[in-house]
Amino acid sequence: MAHVIAVATLKGGVGKSTVSLNVATCLHQSGTRVLLIDTDNTTRTLRKWAKKADELGHEVPPVVAIDGQMLRRELERVSSAFEIVIIDCAPNDDGETRSAMLAADLVLMPVIPGGPDVWAVQETIAVLEQARGFRPEIKARLLFNRADRTALSRTAWQAIDGMRTETLDATLRQRVAIGEATLMGTAVVSSEPSSEAAMEVRRMTKEIVEVLRG
Ligand SMILES: Nc1ncnc2c1ncn2[C@@H]1O[C@H](COP(=O)(O)OP(=O)(O)OP(=O)(O)O)[C@@H](O)[C@H]1O
Numbered sequence: 001m002a003h004v005i006a007v008a009t010l011k012g013g014v015g016k017s018t019v020s021l022n023v024a025t026c027l028h029q030s031g032t033r034v035l036l037i038d039t040d041n042t043t044r045t046l047r048k049w050a051k052k053a054d055e056l057g058h059e060v061p062p063v064v065a066i067d068g069q070m071l072r073r074e075l076e077r078v079s080s081a082f083e084i085v086i087i088d089c090a091p092n093d094d095g096e097t098r099s100a101m102l103a104a105d106l107v108l109m110p111v112i113p114g115g116p117d118v119w120a121v122q123e124t125i126a127v128l129e130q131a132r133g134f135r136p137e138i139k140a141r142l143l144f145n146r147a148d149r150t151a152l153s154r155t156a157w158q159a160i161d162g163m164r165t166e167t168l169d170a171t172l173r174q175r176v177a178i179g180e181a182t183l184m185g186t187a188v189v190s191s192e193p194s195s196e197a198a199m200e201v202r203r204m205t206k207e208i209v210e211v212l213r214g
């Protein structure tokens, strides 16, 4: 069975799709058989990204679209040929997010440090706790995206502290290259492999695999 990662925060624009496609491309590049599942029928970011990749001839991992409500039925069928499956969740449906979490070995919850985005993650953790009522073994990590050091030290840690959820050591900083690569149907580990951004993605991917297998 494939290891399943759900990337889920009940908040728009925190970087769920960005984390999903960057980590998946990094794994794909290192020879891991990885599948991306796009359950977000509104923004369809991964589908659009894969289409762009096709148009421009970029090598990216396979992307399939599955309705969140069909996830339980479809996951086993689509994932059998893969080692790792990454589910990119929609921001606005706690039912679908719960389904993805119930199927996951690891839940990653991207959060932009500072202010209301940090509070919004509390709702996501509440859904995670419900899922853990059925499957206590689900692992979870918060993940700081668009982090800058000041915000991290000043506000984020205070807010996160009370949530009793582990946080990945690796963070992604605000990087123009990350947005540009996405727009071009690729990812920084391919488009700018020696950039700081690519190094952050590789560090993050390594830590995620360690958590998953650990
Ligand atoms: N670390 C980063 N550096 C620069 N830009 C980023 C970074 N992370 C995300 N972005 C940009 O922020 C925007 C939102 O990111 P993304 O689409 O990944 O969020 P999301 O959580 O999937 O949003 P939604 O909930 O709408 O699906 C995108 O334009 C993306 O390129």
Ligand SMILES: [Mg+2]
Pocket (backbone or CB within 6 Å): 016, 017, 018, 040, 043, 045, 088, 089
């Ligand atoms: Mg998205």
